[in-house]
Amino acid sequence: MHNDTHRPGALRSTARIAGHPIHPMLVPFPIACFVGTLLTDIAYWRTTDIMWANFSAWLxxxxxxxxxxxxxxxxxxxxxxxxxxxxxxxxPHMIGNVLALVLSFFNVLVHSRDGWIAVVPTGLILSAVVVLILLVTGWLGGSLVYRHRVGVDH
Structure with a gap:
């Protein structure tokens, strides 16, 4: 039986620039922002300094x-x-990432409120859940590239 997945270029990324897949170039930015949001939420929870809540909203x-x-x-x-x-x-990689974006959208709404309730507890919990989801979807994305060879030129 012939397996198309082992053909050179069979699992190439559709969205490329000069032969390089775009998706892996972009994913570090939201990951850094959402992890940063969790860290600044924790800082706000521990200090109640509004600067941290503002950083969270921007991130x-x-x-x-x-x-x-x-x-x-x-x-x-x-x-x-x-x-x-x-x-x-x-x-699961796609569904998890969509879920992380949907939860982050709701987290923006939570963070748009004033005062303590803008972060604690709902915003902090949403930030933590998103980071946990990203750990799983990042693992799955790595599996797609390194194990299944998606987007890798042979």
């Missing part, structure tokens, strides 16, 4: 914007190649 906004860009490019790769969709980690 969430930047994370949503860059996450949406990474998600669009990742979705282009996902839809553009049926062999990518056929890899076991592809669906």
């Amino acid at each position: 969430l906004t930047a994370g949503l914007i860059t996450g949406a860009l990474a998600g669009i490019v990742g979705f282009i790769d996902f839809l553009g190649n049926r062999l990518v969709r056929a890899q076991a980690p592809a669906w």
